[in-house]
Amino acid sequence: MPARDLWSRIQKQLHGRAEPEQLRILRGHLDSLHDEWKGPYKDLRDRLRRQVRRLEGHDAVRSRAGQHDPFHVKRQGEATVVLVGTPNTGKSTLLQALTGAATIVADYPFSTSRPVPGMLSGDGGALQLIDTPAVVPGLADGQGPGRPLLHLLSLADVLAVVVNATDDATGNAQVVFDELATTGMEAISGPLATALQPRGKGGVRFVGLPLDREQEQTARSLVAAAHVEHAEIAVRTGFDAEQLRRQLDGDILLPVVLVVTSAQQLGADIGIAATQRRWPHLPLVATESGQPASLEPIRSSLLAAMGRMPVLLLERAALDGAGSIVLMPLASDVAAVAARVGQQERLKGARIWGTSVARPGQAVSLHHVVASGDQIFLQS
Ligand SMILES: Nc1nc2c(ncn2[C@@H]2O[C@H](COP(=O)(O)OP(=O)(O)O)[C@@H](O)[C@H]2O)c(=O)[nH]1
Numbered sequence: 001m002p003a004r005d006l007w008s009r010i011q012k013q014l015h016g017r018a019e020p021e022q023l024r025i026l027r028g029h030l031d032s033l034h035d036e037w038k039g040p041y042k043d044l045r046d047r048l049r050r051q052v053r054r055l056e057g058h059d060a061v062r063s064r065a066g067q068h069d070p071f072h073v074k075r076q077g078e079a080t081v082v083l084v085g086t087p088n089t090g091k092s093t094l095l096q097a098l099t100g101a102a103t104i105v106a107d108y109p110f111s112t113s114r115p116v117p118g119m120l121s122g123d124g125g126a127l128q129l130i131d132t133p134a135v136v137p138g139l140a141d142g143q144g145p146g147r148p149l150l151h152l153l154s155l156a157d158v159l160a161v162v163v164n165a166t167d168d169a170t171g172n173a174q175v176v177f178d179e180l181a182t183t184g185m186e187a188i189s190g191p192l193a194t195a196l197q198p199r200g201k202g203g204v205r206f207v208g209l210p211l212d213r214e215q216e217q218t219a220r221s222l223v224a225a226a227h228v229e230h231a232e233i234a235v236r237t238g239f240d241a242e243q244l245r246r247q248l249d250g251d252i253l254l255p256v257v258l259v260v261t262s263a264q265q266l267g268a269d270i271g272i273a274a275t276q277r278r279w280p281h282l283p284l285v286a287t288e289s290g291q292p293a294s295l296e297p298i299r300s301s302l303l304a305a306m307g308r309m310p311v312l313l314l315e316r317a318a319l320d321g322a323g324s325i326v327l328m329p330l331a332s333d334v335a336a337v338a339a340r341v342g343q344q345e346r347l348k349g350a351r352i353w354g355t356s357v358a359r360p361g362q363a364v365s366l367h368h369v370v371a372s373g374d375q376i377f378l379q380s
């Protein structure tokens, strides 16, 4: 059987099963794949191994759950951002400065031994930030904070990869990216072009930006090849066939913001420039802990990376400023905005002032896709 078909068949076997059972199935297949097989079979083996490692990470987390599991952090707020980096890069300092959460800041490595959450407030709601123990090479093999840390990273909406401008910024960022790769995670410049949401029924549905006929056909054949029967595919920024294929393959694509600390220290310019040169497609924010103003761009960079936009929900059908800001995924429609604020009952449409409409105050239907900064009055 071709490797591709075998992959699809295995994924189908895993579908809907509990994780211990999935692990058993995956290990069974791995045993029967000869190590010397090359080419697509080697890729298949690598992918299955990454899947096993990821599931083992879940296991490692759960096995401690009976007691108090220090790596379990309850999700709160609009989205979850995980601060990650090698020792002493300024992660804990950032968490404290941005959220006020009490975490240990120290000039010795490994001062943070467990994840510490804090909330970063702002227009449209608070973001959850999580400070983490330092990354060391070999996490997947149990080094340092090990697989529980990898598991925590895999749950992030965005990773803030923190490096120190004056201490081998590129080398230390690379350590983080290499560790992600061991379990099938990849740092990408956000936001995700499409969000894939498996569903129990209803076939394959597309929402968000419209696809042309050819794109939709490509998307449907990718979904079919992965044996996914029911899913909602939200097209957020456009169609990226390679990205969708990887999502269907079970890879975890993590939007990243590079945060380069100690930006005002001697020699920092060199570290900042080198980092931006090495990853020109990733957003970068340079910060200096003693200068609060340098932290201000972080929130908007994080929102951009996760693909959230602010819209203003008007209290009346008039631009009198009365309303509240809501953060919505890019390319959300009016129905999604209404659902978000619990107003979907008996909703007829909306009136909008902003860039998504031709005329100010234009009446639109529930399927109208809204734009960043739109002012929206929901009509019931
Ligand atoms: N000058 C300067 N020092 C910083 C900055 N960020 C962190 N530090 C210092 O670097 C050391 C390590 O910081 P910490 O936040 O504990 O690093 P972590 O191990 O990544 O959590 C501490 O002594 C901090 O005061 C920064 O932007 N500028």
Ligand SMILES: [Mg+2]
Pocket: 091, 092, 093, 104, 105, 111, 112, 132
């Ligand atoms: Mg720390």
